[in-house]
Amino acid sequence: MSSQALVEIRDVNFAYDSRPILKGVNLTFPKGKVIAVMGGSGCGKTTLLQLIGGALRPSSGYVKVDGQVIHELDHKGLYLMRRRMGMLFQFGALFTDMSVYDNVAFQMREHTDLPEEIIRDLVLMKLNAVGLRGSHHLMPAELSGGMARRVALARTVALDPMLIMYDEPFAGLDPISLTVVGNLIRRLNDALGATSVVVTHDVQESLKIVDYIYFIADGVVVAEGTPAEISSSDKPFVHQFVHGEMDGPVPFHYPCGDYWQDLNLRPWR
């Protein structure tokens, strides 16, 4: 991994109430790269993105973005920082009372004084980049899942952010939309000169588009490496995850007592 880091996550601990979610994770996202953070559902991937975006505060350790410690910023500083970030939410989070056009134009209107003609051109360019220029008049309810995700993508990059965060961008997409979204993530990152973080559990798609991968399990980083290193890894966890095996270090069963007891049977011998 080369060049400076845009995001540094150092020894970050985080707990909801008293339940620890992250237990001292260290990640580094270098400028210009697309990084994947993988792990099973509920392992704290969304939480990690919220820590980067400053929606949550680590109980110890720090997250540094572009040299600034996020949880030390005041309200104004945080908002200035967020203007340079884009976040694609897990379910798109399009504004349902606005058309596709207004969704993409939203941040431009809120944060800039650009005249409406220029906003119009910019919006159509962003929509064109995701292949949906023709859909600008539709309402979010009229879009298919894959289209909604792409519109959300266009909205996320509306102000050309330096850091783009994707929360499960592949969840619930058909194979074609999946490839389309995957390619868009890579192309947008390179075209904007941005840095992207893709939080996902879709291994195969991510291996194709990312530069580096972190695996999180039980609140710690259990493996990391380039796609080539990950594909050929023989660590049991990575192997189970990459090949989607049912049992392994991550057990199939939620912790439970003896089966025969739950069924009120006598012990089997």
Next chain:
Amino acid sequence: MTIVEHLRSLGHRIVNAVWRIGYTSRFFLLILLYSGISFRRFHLTIKELFSSGVMSLIIILVAGLFVGMVLGLQGYETLKRYGAESALGSLVALSLVRELGPVLAALLFASRAGSAMTAEIGLMKATEQISAMEMMAINPIARVVAPRFWAGVISVPLLSALFSAMGVFGGYVVGVVLIGVDQGSFWSQMQAGVDFQHDIVNGIIKSFVFGVAVTAIALFEGYDAPPTAEGVSGATTRTVVESSLTILFLDFILTAFMFQGE
């Protein structure tokens, strides 16, 4: 043992209620603090005025008409016993302007527009639209909540005025057109009986206070709703119940101050 448990759950409820009052007050102050853009970009407030105020017009006008007609009938029945039918105009107008207009319009507003505000904001939260806005460095209280608040605060007094006007018309239709009370005395009694300062201004103050209360409750409940289907539906119900009770309670307090039985 059970007594201890009862005491504990009682204490828990009280502490919870105090917390909620604190949260509501803080939320209310934040709305006021971030109200700038509701006026600088007044078109945001106008959009909400349309969806809460204008869309409540029909129910307000129809309800006002019927309430006025009932007042006309009942008032005539009672006044007739004392031979004071000619006072019907002032009875109808005073009841409406002082009490029924502000109270009923606010109650109807709470169930028509307040519940919709709660559901809308609750759903925006459940579908992460509010979080998305925050991540875009846009303050959702300033952008989403405050315009709705001011729209409510502006709408309720206007709706109460329309309610009262419609009610007076309904009373006129029943009293004068159908029953045959003298038209001249109906209007002149009304003119003489209603004092601008004492009745109309106080009525406007009431409906303004109700507007603030109903809208603040509706917005808080929506903003505070757990992001689930039950969460939003529960919040919508609470909006209607809490704002109705608050309106009636505040009405008593305000009436006691305004018309101290003189």
